[in-house]
Amino acid sequence: MAQTRKSESLADVQRAAKRCRACPLWRNATQTVFGEGPSAARIFILGEQAGDQEDRAGVPFVGPAGQLLDRALSDVGIRREEVYVTNVVKHFKFELRGKRRLHKRASAAEVEACLQWLERELERVQARHVVCLGAVAARVMLGSAFRLTAQRGEWIALDDGRWCLATVHPAFVLRSRIGGDGEKAYREFVADLKQLRKLPRRVET
Numbered sequence: 001m002a003q004t005r006k007s008e009s010l011a012d013v014q015r016a017a018k019r020c021r022a023c024p025l026w027r028n029a030t031q032t033v034f035g036e037g038p039s040a041a042r043i044f045i046l047g048e049q050a051g052d053q054e055d056r057a058g059v060p061f062v063g064p065a066g067q068l069l070d071r072a073l074s075d076v077g078i079r080r081e082e083v084y085v086t087n088v089v090k091h092f093k094f095e096l097r098g099k100r101r102l103h104k105r106a107s108a109a110e111v112e113a114c115l116q117w118l119e120r121e122l123e124r125v126q127a128r129h130v131v132c133l134g135a136v137a138a139r140v141m142l143g144s145a146f147r148l149t150a151q152r153g154e155w156i157a158l159d160d161g162r163w164c165l166a167t168v169h170p171a172f173v174l175r176s177r178i179g180g181d182g183e184k185a186y187r188e189f190v191a192d193l194k195q196l197r198k199l200p201r202r203v204e205t
Contacts, residue, residue, distance in 0.1 A: 010039050010124040013117065017090055023113035025091035025106070030055045035086025035121050043082070043196060044127035045069075046118070048136040048169060049089030052101050060085050065170040069133070072170070072186070076193045084125045088140050089114045111136065128162050129155075129199050134169030142166065153192035155200045163200050167192035 008016075014034045020026060033050035036059055053063035061069055070080050088111060094101040106114075118140070122130075132138040135148045141164050142156060148166055155163045168189060176185035 008120065008124070010121070013120045013124065017117045020090065020114075020117070022116070023091075023110045025089070025093050025110055028094070029091035031058050032090045033058055033060055033087065033092070034090060034117070035084055035125075036060055037081070037084030037086075037125075039084070039125050041082065041084040041125055041127045042129060042199070043078070043084070044122065044125055044130045045083050045085045045133065046130060046137040046141065047085070047087045047133045049087050049103075049106055050092045051103055051171075052092065052094065054087075055092035055101075060087055064174055068170040068173055068186075072190050072193055075190050076196060078193075078196060084121075084127055086118070086121055088118055088137055090117055105136070111140070115140070129196070130158075130162055130164045131193070131196070132164060132166040134172070137169075138166035153195060155195060157200075165192070165195055 017034050018032045020032060026032070029050075033054045047061065047065075050060060051063050051065065054060055054066070060066070069085075073080060073083070089106045091114075092101070093104045093106050093110065095104050096102075130141055132141050138146050138148050141158070146166065148168070152167050153165065155165050158164055168185070170189065173182065173185045173189050176182045
């Protein structure tokens with residue numbers, strides 16, 4: 001099995017993920033939402049889980065949060081096509097509110113079941129710089145002791161030679177508009193992403 005996984009291409013992993021039954025989330029989801037972007041990408045962007053529009057389209061970050069992410073990347077001089085974008089959880093977890101499907105956070109067991117796909121994506125995408133959007137993605141990459149509010153926007157060296165930076169999820173920026181702090185939240189989000197202009201070099205061990 002190990003040899004088979006080692007020889008898998010990113011496309012092979014995507015096809016396998018479409019058949020995933022490792023947790024119950026596939027039962028209500030429309031489809032698996034795998035990552036998107038070039039395997040040679042320098043930057044790997046990691047979110048929490050697929051949302052309603054992503055579930056319908058089968059593509060990550062295409063809804064309002066994705067549109068805000070694209071705008072923010074553009075503001076720092078990065079095109080979406082240059083980066084690899086994915087989520088920790090590949091199926092949309094939701095609860096019905098009338099006819100609306102509202103996002104519901106995945107459980108620890110559901111996150112754990114889905115990590116096999118993230119690990120295989122990280123193995124096959126050449127990016128040495130990972131950007132975590134939100135606390136769930138940050139904890140997966142940086143551990144449970146990481147505190148997003150205190151350490152956002154900082155490059156942190158990982159044991160495997162990668163660097164990781166965490167910031168808020170673009171959905172948080174959208175929610176901030178309700179309280180009137182949307183522009184401030186967006187400016188701070190862009191300020192974090194500006195760190196992508198000065199990528200640190202790999203740590204030599």
